[in-house]
Amino acid sequence: AVIEAFIRLHEKGLIYQGSYMVNWSPKLQTAVSDLEVEYIEESGYLYHIKYRIAGGSSTDYLTIATTRPETLFGDTAIAVNPYDDRYSKYIGRQVIVPQTFGRHIPIISDKHVDKDFGTGVLKISPGHDHNDYLLARKLGLPILNVMNKDGTLNDVAGLYSGMDRFEARKKLWAELMETGLAVKMEPHTLRVPRSQRGGEVIEPLVSKQWFVTMEPLAEKALEAVDNGGLTILPERFEKVCPKHKNSSFRYLNAFFVASDFF
Incomplete structure (x- = not known):
């Protein structure tokens, strides 16, 4: 029945593949x-980190504040x-991204950057943040994925x-502190996304x-x-209906089996 439904929806053009930002579970894969x-x-x-201005002096830099420095x-x-x-x-x-052997990225402006959060300077990591992903698509910025699906860093991280x-x-x-690019690390209350099923920290990831x-x-x-013709139980799930009204797609899992399996 599942396969039949999948085929029918695909034939009607309602199912398609694409690379989008998803909530990825490294534990459940x-x-x-x-x-x-x-x-x-x-x-x-x-974490407050210095990004040196390309072509500037050693004292010419911007300081960004991030809760996930590994995504830099x-x-x-x-x-x-x-x-x-x-x-x-x-x-x-342009600035030089720390610990990347001199990789340069542009300094851009966007009115949605909150001047009062952190230092007022926003690092854009489109491959690992939902808001950054949307901003990158709007501005035509490249999207870099630095994470393997098991939660380890890939070759982009050098x-x-x-x-x-x-x-x-x-x-x-620790290495940013050694090189003088670490400014300070201050306590901060985080809203950590965790999987209901496994409890692990979810990684925003662009995936096909x-x-x-x-x-x-x-x-x-x-x-x-x-x-009122349809009642949703338990009632706590009624609150998700308005969100679904504004959603144009939902992702699903599909598994492929070799033809000689049976």
Whole structure:
């Protein structure tokens, strides 16, 4: 029945493949839905790091604040608010990404950058942050994935390749301190995404997945919910309906078996 439904939906053009940002579970080795991710408040740190201005002096740099320094290997731009007088003179120039043997990325402006959060300078890591991914697609920025599906860093991370993401974070910070690029590490309350099924920390990851276009499928069901003809149990799941009304697709898992398996 599952295979038949998949084929019918595919023939109707409602199922397609694409690379999108998903909630990836390194433990389960699969994407999990938004409904299976719980955001837990946990104690962590905000890491302040110097990004030197390309072509500038040793004292010419921008300081970014991030909760996940290991993702800096996937940075493709630095963004500041165009109305932030502290940084307007840097727009259009480039910075050097730390620990990447001199890789340059542009300094751009975007009005959505919060001037009051951290230092007001935003590192954009489109391969590992939902908001950065959307911003990169809007601005046409490249997307770099620095993570293997088991939660270790890949070859993009250079000398950190093969290291567990959390171990890489510790080592990177220690080496940033040695090179003088670490400014400070301050306590910060984090909203950590964890899998309901396995409890592990979810990694935002761009992955090729199968998706289902939901609007034509959900229209009648949503109408029934609105009219009271369909009751959702338990009631706590009723609150997700408005979100589904605005969703154009949902991802699903598909498994392929070799033809000589049977």
